Amino acid sequence: MPTETFEFQVEARQLLQMMIHSIYSNKDVFLRELISNASDALDKLRIESLRDDSLNAEVDDLHIEIEPDGEARTLTVRDNGIGMSRDEVVQLIGTIAKSGTAELLARLKEAKDETAAEGLIGQFGVGFYSSFMVADEVSLVTRKAGESQGTRWSSTGEGGYTVETVEDAPQGTAVTLRLKPEDAEDQLFDYTSPWKVREIVKRYSDFITWPIRMVTEAPKAEKASEAEAADGAEAADEAEKAEQTEAKAPEPETLNSMKALWARSRSEVSDEEYHELYKHISHDWTDPLETIQLRAEGTFEYQSLLFLPAHAPHDLFSQANKRGVQLYVKRVFIMDDCEALVPEYLRFVKGVVDAQDLSLNVSREILQQDRQIQLMRRRLVKKVLSTVKEMMANREENYTTFWREFGRVVKEGLLNDPDNRDTILRICSFASTHDKERLTTLARYVERMKDGQKHIYYMTGESRTAVENSPHLEAFQAKGLEVLILTDPVDEVWVGAVPEFEGKQLRSIAQGEAELDAEEEQGEEAKAEKERQRAEFAELLTWLGERLQEEVKEVRLTSRLTVSPACVVTDAGDVTPALQNLYRAMGQ
Numbered sequence: 331m332p333t334e335t336f337e338f339q340v341e342a343r344q345l346l347q348m349m350i351h352s353i354y355s356n357k358d359v360f361l362r363e364l365i366s367n368a369s370d371a372l373d374k375l376r377i378e379s380l381r382d383d384s385l386n387a388e389v390d391d392l393h394i395e396i397e398p399d400g401e402a403r404t405l406t407v408r409d410n411g412i413g414m415s416r417d418e419v420v421q422l423i424g425t426i427a428k429s430g431t432a433e434l435l436a437r438l439k440e441a442k443d444e445t446a447a448e449g450l451i452g453q454f455g456v457g458f459y460s461s462f463m464v465a466d467e468v469s470l471v472t473r474k475a476g477e478s479q480g481t482r483w484s485s486t487g488e489g490g491y492t493v494e495t496v497e498d499a500p501q502g503t504a505v506t507l508r509l510k511p512e513d514a515e516d517q518l519f520d521y522t523s524p525w526k527v528r529e530i531v532k533r534y535s536d537f538i539t540w541p542i543r544m545v546t547e548a549p550k551a552e553k554a555s556e557a558e559a560a561d562g563a564e565a566a567d568e569a570e571k572a573e574q575t576e577a578k579a580p581e582p583e584t585l586n587s588m589k590a591l592w593a594r595s596r597s598e599v600s601d602e603e604y605h606e607l608y609k610h611i612s613h614d615w616t617d618p619l620e621t622i623q624l625r626a627e628g629t630f631e632y633q634s635l636l637f638l639p640a641h642a643p644h645d646l647f648s649q650a651n652k653r654g655v656q657l658y659v660k661r662v663f664i665m666d667d668c669e670a671l672v673p674e675y676l677r678f679v680k681g682v683v684d685a686q687d688l689s690l691n692v693s694r695e696i697l698q699q700d701r702q703i704q705l706m707r708r709r710l711v712k713k714v715l716s717t718v719k720e721m722m723a724n725r726e727e728n729y730t731t732f733w734r735e736f737g738r739v740v741k742e743g744l745l746n747d748p749d750n751r752d753t754i755l756r757i758c759s760f761a762s763t764h765d766k767e768r769l770t771t772l773a774r775y776v777e778r779m780k781d782g783q784k785h786i787y788y789m790t791g792e793s794r795t796a797v798e799n800s801p802h803l804e805a806f807q808a809k810g811l812e813v814l815i816l817t818d819p820v821d822e823v824w825v826g827a828v829p830e831f832e833g834k835q836l837r838s839i840a841q842g843e844a845e846l847d848a849e850e851e852q853g854e855e856a857k858a859e860k861e862r863q864r865a866e867f868a869e870l871l872t873w874l875g876e877r878l879q880e881e882v883k884e885v886r887l888t889s890r891l892t893v894s895p896a897c898v899v900t901d902a903g904d905v906t907p908a909l910q911n912l913y914r915a916m917g918q
């Protein structure tokens with residue numbers, strides 16, 4: 331096939347522009363991203379070769395290689411992993427498939443300053459395109475394992491890219507960056523310096539489970555001239571030695587320790603190291619909120635490191651969202667997004683579980699049914715929930731962030747995980763009429779309940795304002811009764827599944843049964859007054875009832891309202907107005 335020229339997809343072009351003009355201040359991370367991709371490619375090849383015996387691939391010496399070239403001012407990152415077909419190159423490198431890209435770009439446009447923009451990019455993580463922070467041209471040569479032809483991709487990041495077929499590409503992918511000339515004099519960006527490369531790999535990628543080797547050219551000219559300049563036999567000897575070593579190819583130097591962080595005790599590992607592992611797993615550029623370590627010894631041994639992210643991904647509510655826990659068996663990567671390890675309502679948890687006693691070719695189906703895995707999952711869930719509870723008590727700010735980002739998802743657990751329902755209820759926070767600014771827990775609500783108040787009152791709706799403007803709230807407000815304001819779609823559903831908290835029933839104030847407690851305790855006088863009113867308005871009520879026959883079940887007098895003349899209520903057990911809206915939105 332001839333050389334083809336392609337345009338970048340619109341979103342890709344916009345992101346690239348931002349990379350070229352480097353809105354991200356820490357340019358070093360481009361290397362972390364390339365290594366992360368190479369490591370993923372090696373994982374994929376290993377798994378694929380286990381699954382498919384007929385795959386004609388080399389798997390004996392899987393590794394990553396970094397080659398800085400000071401003279402040409404290029405840096406190459408190579409792997410002998412799964413590689414990409416020509417179509418995949420166009421698809422994966424030319425477009426950004428991540429959901430939320432459009433939204434991200436819109437928000438970037440609105441971003442007030444560089445720090446804000448950087449924060450957004452950090453949350454998104456731009457992966458391969460981050461190369462354009464340091465390079466004015468990036469080329470990639472790749473050959474998919476098992477295929478014979480390779481592909482060369484090349485771009486300056488402006489406008490488009492070219493793709494051509496190459497005959498003699500080695501298996502895997504090599505990415506070569508032509509470093510920006512304007513950074514040539516800047517020590518900070520001296521990415522051809524072996525020292526700099528060593529330092530970046532150590533800092534960001536030490537835990538990568540594949541060897542990361544650096545190959546450097548021996549500095550021939552320098553050594554020779556130094557030796558010539560020196561006097562005496564000793565110097566001549568040195569020169570000879572130097573020459574001998576030059577004759578052989580320089581020994582590649584392995585830069586990473588490859589130590590699995592989850593297998594090391596917490597005191598040995600720095601927070602930064604944990605955070606870099608998190609970033610590799612999650613493709614997030616920002617630090618996690620919490621790191622959770624868990625180990626089990628005995629008959630079913632495993633080690634686990636879980637992370638709570640500091641922000642929700644853009645696709646948390648889309649079908650494409652995957653669960654972020656990886657499964658390893660004895661330090662060997664087995665699979666991503668292992669749904670058997672975490673329930674759906676904890677799908678935002680990222681991390682690694684390394685089990686000792688599983689087969690290396692264990693399948694997703696087997697995992698789903700394995701009793702030991704189910705026990706492990708139960709423990710992981712409990713540990714995550716107890717961590718959140720502990721955050722709530724000791725690191726309120728972190729908890730607040732956590733709840734803002736993931737509360738809507740956690741509440742799904744009230745429906746789907748009845749075993750942990752009470753714990754989940756305790757880590758929930760809700761808006762309430764008690765305090766406009768701050769959320770409340772159910773425990774605090776219960777503490778504030780009035781003498782004689784039997785129920786926990788709530789109202790669901792589209793927004794706080796909608797609920798506050800609802801006539802249903804009036805009487806409760808007037809009597810000083812606190813009402814929880816539930817505005818997430820999921821609230822409609824779980825309230826029906828949760829019967830009570832600490833012996834107090836949850837009660838919607840929009841439903842008929844929710845008569846005010848005060849009313850139940852009315853004296854003789856009030857009852858007589860009510861009877862009198864009923865008689866007085868009987869005719870009006872009958873007339874209204876007939877006029878509204880099609881719209882309502884019944885028209886009656888109420889003590890709910892103080893200002894509004896009338897309101898519509900539903901019977902207990904009927905769908906609430908907000909749920910009716912939800913169903914309507916779902917097309918039912």
Ligand code: ADP
Nearest residue numbers: 367368371413414422423456457458459503613
């Ligand atoms: P992400 O890693 O978050 O998916 P990237 O922008 O880093 O995003 O990479 C985009 C895609 O390009 C990867 O998902 C992968 O499919 C492909 N890719 C990138 N680098 C390599 C590589 N070295 N080998 C094989 N595929 C790669």
Ligand code: MG
Nearest residue numbers: 366367457458
């Ligand atoms: Mg990547």
